[in-house]
Amino acid sequence: MSEFARLQSLTEQLLSAARQAGADQADAVAVSAAAVSVDVRAGKLEHAERAEGVEIGLRVLLGGRQACVSASDHSARTIQEIAARAVAMARETPVDDNLGLAEADQLTRDTDSSRLDLYDHGADPTPEALQDAALRAEAAALAVDGVSKIESASASHSRRQMWIAATNGFSAGLGRSGHGLSTIAITGEGTGMERDWAGESRVHLSDMPEPEEIGRLAAERTVERRGAKKPPTGAFPILYDERVASGLIGHLVSAVNGAAVARGASWLRDALGEQVLPPGFDLIELPHLARMGGSRIFDAEGLPTADRALVRDGVLQGWTLDLATARKLGMESTASAMRGAGSPPSPGVTNLALTPGTSTRDELIRDMGRGLIVTSMLGASINSTTGDYSRGASGFWVENGQITHAVNECTIAGNLRDMLMHVTAANDLRDWRAMRVPSLLVEGMTLAGE
Structure with missing residues (x-):
């Protein structure tokens, strides 16, 4: 099963559970995300972090009332529990007659986001590749005369896929990727210390500037701040x-x-x-x-x-x-x-x-x-x-x-x-x-x- 198919299935289970719990209307979200970030300092790895998981969310509407519940566990039991909890919460909230899902004729007929090219289908950069990019940016910044040290150089990558579905018939998914690189440089010492930074982010790795360009820009901006x-x-x-x-x-x-x-x-x-x-x-x-x-x-x-x-x-x-x-x-x-x-x-x-x-x-x-x-x-x-x-x-x-x-x-x-x-x-x-x-x-x- 593809990731989108899995997320779509989760939203359908959430909507079914919401109806069974007594909701008049409901919409559901399932999100799969993964992110890796690497920080370097003084030519060495300072910190590395990876996070990934699936989160589900359910909004129920009941007689002009609404409630939202989310969870990182997406077992069948949890889905039933959060649906019941959401309906119970909604019954205790104030009425707002402005709440409600879109009418069928308001919904988009085009749910294919592929033409926007929001997802980099290339291989994910390895932690080693991220570390190398950060080290290159740091080295380029240190090579600029007047820079005393680099506070941090960081590289990151993320992927996020999302599916949204509602009881009005809407059901669609969207995927996004992201690449980022930033550098913070320092000039001077003690009370005369100044800092500045440069950073870029893109959906596609091929659109990113070279790490050396980002590192040099951070350093040049910092040196300009002396005095x-x-x-x-x-x-x-x-x-x-x-x-x-x-x-x-x-x-x-x-x-x-x-x-x-x-x-x-x-x-x-x-x-x-x-x-x-x-x-x-x-x-x-x-x-x-x-x-x-x-x-x-x-x-x-x-x-x-x-x-x-x-x-x-x-x-x-x-x-x-x-x-x-x-x-x-x-x-x-x-x-x-x-x-x-x-x-x-x-x-x-x-x-x-x-x-x-x-x-x-x-x-x-x-x-x-x-x-x-x-x-x-x-x-x-x-x-x-x-x-x-x-x-x-x-x-x-x-x-x-x-x-x-x-x-x-x-x-x-x-x-x-x-x-x-x-x-x-x-x-x-x-x-x-x-x-x-x-x-x-x-x-x-x-x-x-x-």
């Missing part, structure tokens, strides 16, 4: 480097999530149809990109996915919705449901792309005159209701349009609604990113340094 000091305090333009600019757009994406909007816990809850980015900016979800780990042709509730504009010409087009949040808001699902084995569906996004600008990053730096380039962030204080924003940051100081020195230990603050209306984009979009966002210049933020 970092606090910047001045005041109001300055802030350039979010493309490494961190996706986080800024991520706050917008979170604010248009239907779950937050339905709770009234979004700073964009009243902004539908309004300008949230400058004219000319589109933010598009692209769920059908080949060889991208987040791609999918159906969502976790069996609805067909399609390209979708969250923002068009700067104007907010709609919320990110699953079935339940769509019903709460009197709208249609955007086929955005995601779920794990132990949780109900909730809205989420896949691949996103923001319209790039026409200027290079260097041109934006020249035009900003005096200000801060942010390359890494830590900590966050974000008020989800008002959009008030404060984050720790580090990066580089700019004087007269030129980078002068590295910066650390500072805080940048503003209001997200205002910040996003005053962004200028560079033209440095990177491929192979789940969120493709270029460097973004934001005018007039508050910077707290010395």
Whole structure:
């Protein structure tokens, strides 16, 4: 029996047990996963880990109530027990008339994900091959002048196969693979120590950069941070480097999530149809990109996915919705449901792309005159209701349009609604990113340094 056939059989057993236990409706998930990771340090193996197993999950719906139960044991006895437990739990939960499976005419007719090429059918890399890749990245980083040591170099590989089935007739599977490599380098000693990193991940091993490329980039970024000091305090333009600019757009994406909007816990809850980015900016979800780990042709509730504009010409087009949040808001699902084995569906996004600008990053730096380039962030204080924003940051100081020195230990603050209306984009979009966002210049933020 193939792995998909085994997972499908498990979901069918779960649904049968749920019906026997008294559920009105049910959906089931079975996931088979395996992952291997290797860390090296100082030319030697530091840590190796392997995890694999099968997890099953069941959601039952009973008179507007729901409950979810998951287990790592998938024996016939366990399946019967979790079905009975889920139904008993559902009877004790509050009624929510928005809960329910998709109607038959809402379900996708296309469940073949093979055209997305999300699964690397080549041989799994051995632990020895992963260790060799990590050692090559470490050696390349150490070869860069100014690097004092490597904090870690890590390589990993994973495979995940999933089957989803429901009592409304939906039944489909999806497989994904992943390869990753990262390096963290350190320069200096004691209180003058600085670090930076580089890392990449791909669905297919053949799409991965060479380990030496990742190691060198981590080292070069680290060496650039030597002599970092606090910047001045005041109001300055802030350039979010493309490494961190996706986080800024991520706050917008979170604010248009239907779950937050339905709770009234979004700073964009009243902004539908309004300008949230400058004219000319589109933010598009692209769920059908080949060889991208987040791609999918159906969502976790069996609805067909399609390209979708969250923002068009700067104007907010709609919320990110699953079935339940769509019903709460009197709208249609955007086929955005995601779920794990132990949780109900909730809205989420896949691949996103923001319209790039026409200027290079260097041109934006020249035009900003005096200000801060942010390359890494830590900590966050974000008020989800008002959009008030404060984050720790580090990066580089700019004087007269030129980078002068590295910066650390500072805080940048503003209001997200205002910040996003005053962004200028560079033209440095990177491929192979789940969120493709270029460097973004934001005018007039508050910077707290010395």
